[in-house]
């Protein structure tokens with residue numbers, strides 16, 4: 493590492509004792525996250541993402557060290573069992589892990605553990621110890637390891653994967669890190685009201701799932717599990733009062749929703765569950781919800797609406813069911829029927845992303861674009877990183893004829909996806925079109941500066957790799 497002309501990029505390990513600042517860590521995390529946003533692996537379903545965010549925030553709120561730090565939880569569409577924490581507070585969970593968990597507390601134990609890796613800056617500390625690594629090579633490394641983990645075939649093909657395999661050890665957590673993350677994770681579990689025994693329970697779930705396969709769950713590659721670790725988790729749990737945590741209805745429904753996506757082309761599974769329905773054997777909420785979701789996938793909206801309406805009436809106020817029901821109505825062309833109920837619930841919980849998305853989508857199909865835009869804009873701060881939200885807002889603005897605003901929102905959306913060049917073009921278009929509005933001008937100028945700065949960083953990174 494010789495050139496010293498980088499302005500935006502931090503150099504890591506340049507001088508003894510230099511540390512990666514939280515801002516630099518954030519920059520690394522942001523760049524990787526843009527790559528993830530662009531990939532097909534990121535699950536964009538608002539039901540699943542909303543749920544995992546809320547569960548994650550519950551744990552973050554129970555950890556004083558996490559105060560003032562940014563966290564973003566997301567789900568990777570992948571059947572394998574894995575979870576990882578990136579620099580900058582980005583925490584990814586594979587959908588397979590959600591499915592493999594046997595209770596909400598088990599799932600929460602994984603999130604808590606990952607949050608602890610972030611608050612203790614385990615990855616960041618290890619990265620800064622790699623003296624010869626520059627930031628661009630760290631980015632390349634993390635990205636290639638991620639790709640190799642997410643997509644083994646693509647990963648194995650290239651040279652990148654060979655490098656990744658050799659350097660995987662950098663992102664693997666050490667036993668000391670694991671111990672610390674386990675300890676802090678259990679404290680968070682307890683403070684957030686979950687069952688502290690779930691941490692050890694989940695380790696056993698993991699062991700069982702690897703017993704009959706040659707390949708252990710991926711999470712065990714980056715988070716080594718030893719007999720000691722399980723025993724320690726059991727012992728530690730004894731120190732806390734026993735809590736019987738009841739799984740939330742949302743946890744159950746999210747698992748069914750994920751399963752319905754995995755079964756999307758499975759005709760046999762569909763016939764099987766349909767037969768059960770016809771012979772009145774679908775008893776549990778999760779089975780009925782799974783069937784309704786599969787019906788939607790098969791364009792059988794009427795019956796899906798019927799089942800979801802019953803489920804909603806049994807669980808009034810459940811936003812997840814309401815969102816699913818609205819989806820079915822929208823697909824059926826009867827979305828407007830949902831408006832009174834949605835508006836009533838939205839008045840009660842005005843910050844529900846799911847309700848905002850459902851309601852504005854129905855406004856849009858009813859030709860009420862301005863109303864949709866107004867509703868969406870009320871929650872722009874909360875949804876800056878939500879691609880589904882930005883996409884819908886851009887459509888509302890286009891339909892409402894608010895072209896400069898549409899350019900600006902599209903630019904934000906593209907930035908999230910890492911298409912910086914096209915994002916920049918959109919901000920420039922927005923800037924020209926808002927020449928009358930000084931507030932908009934200032935705001936868009938700032939966005940332009942931001943995208944330019946990120947582009948410079950990317951160019952630097954590419955040149956150095």
Ligand SMILES: [Zn+2]
Nearest residue numbers: 665670673715
């Ligand atoms: Zn770990």
